[in-house]
Amino acid sequence: MIAIRIACIALSLATPCIAAAQSIPVAPMATPPQVGAIPLGTGGVPGMPAESWFTLAGRPTVRNVSTATLLPVLPDKAKATGAAVVIAPGGGFVMESMEAEAMKPARWLADHGIAAFVLKYRLDATPAPMDAFKQAALARFAAAAAAEAKGGADIAAPAPALADAQTAMRLVRDRAAQWGIDPHRIAYMGFSAGAIMGIDLVKTAAPGTLPDLLAAIYPSMAPATVPAAAPPLFVAVASDDELFGKQGYGLPDSWRRHGRPVELHVYEHGGHGFGFDGKPGTTSTGWNAALLGWLRAHGWLDRQK
Template sequence: MQQILKQRCDRIRRGFVLALCLVAAQALAQANDSMTPIALPDQSNAIDIGTGPLPSAKTQETWHSQYGSRFVRNVTLATLTPFLPDPAKASGAAVIIAPGGGFRTLSMDNEGWEVAQALANQGIAAFVLKYRLNQTPAEMAEFKRAMDEMFSATGRRPPRPDPAQMKANLAPQLEDSRAAFALVRSRAAQWNIDPDRIGMVGFSAGAMLTLATTLVDKDVDKEARPAFIGNIYGPIDAVEVPADAPPLFVALAADDPFFANGEFGLIKSWHAAKKPVEFHFYEQGGHGFGMYPKETTSTGWFNAFTGWLTMHGMFKRKE
């Protein structure tokens, strides 16, 4: 009897501790969910890509933390931050990384610097593009309301990526993307990069920019054409695939509130055009999983992406 009572007490104690842990975890998540203004981080190694200040911009760049990561908004001057691998590991391939944030903010840690560092650690030169953004209210409370309005549109089917519309709507961002490619190509010898193996990967809005860089004005500006592209929880509706379309990698969660309601048209378009495409559709992960540690298989996207790059010879050094 004493043994039975002891076992029951142990179960109650464990249950109580577990409940306390859950409450603490929920409180921490709620705390991390708040937008907290922070000082501008050190960006001394960021390179001005030369596209100039955003026309008519009145609100200047500010930073805040949320979900344990750093975000920037009201970017008025585009920069490119290099993460170069150890020369002994460098394969010669490079990736331009476009973080997401609805063209209102950029998730610089989760979808930028952490991705770049992880790629550089494995031998790929990575460059985080801090592209110019649509202006948002200077006051944090007003900015939060604007973001809440944007997220309230979840569940609506996103518009089909139309090159003409992207060219008009993303003019500053496309200019930044092309300037980033021009800068990397101009310093390819200095950075030990093969100019024929410069790709691009984008997250959410950054994935839209990656697609736009590939699809808009596809018959001109060949120097800005990525050698491969990664679309991480971005739009997946059907597109007209260019004759010189690069290999495409797509990762998306089935519970993504923005893009999981599409019909996989992007993948079908690439496949029908007989262009290389790989698609990972994770059961869970939501939107914006990036490099966050989560207990979902979506965290495997990075290893899948580097495995895909390996298959395409991006980790093989050219002699």
């Protein structure tokens, strides 16, 4: 959810706030090649305008996704560990940050021998004109900030997006042998909205969809229903997160109270949407090193025998 500067949105839709948000560079871009992307066959979205790519503060982003796909980013066979991670970017279910929260971590995982699968999931429709889209996105994030100010009610993923995440998990397991993957070492990592989908994967626990590890990066921190088979959980969040910073730590505490493994990293500064690299000048820049240590501790860096 790199959003249209959530720090501003969290203050409400006052005129100065709108002006600040609209000053962030947004520019259309050509649809990038998505060679090897696998259509998930989960259906379309009625009335959805054409898929549109743009840069938000220089970061490739997509909106109006009506056809879900899964893009494999595979490691060199010489260093492949046999482990995998499905990655879901954030964007408030109206857009997806496809570089900072998807392709960049996918390439990083592949460099460490872990097969990565980037999920481009179905979104809520937004107006085709860019100015109208920006206003719709502002309204969406303002509503989320208002809910947070009133106590931070839990947020659920829209049904189409959750169905896409479930289908992606099943697909990777079903085709694990083709990609040289251990079907019992398939993790899920989501950022913001993508993390909310990951929590819902665990809550619903549909057959074949439960990840073996769950990494939730700046997720909703509301308490969650935790099934007995819930996977180990990794959470990275900033204490000054503009959307979820006042919720406390209900999410990881739910895991702890149910006796499930959990690792929590809270950074003093970073805000919401610090991306894979973290926010420059803050300790959130170290979160992916912590993630690597956690993956190593769970055997994701060990070569499959």
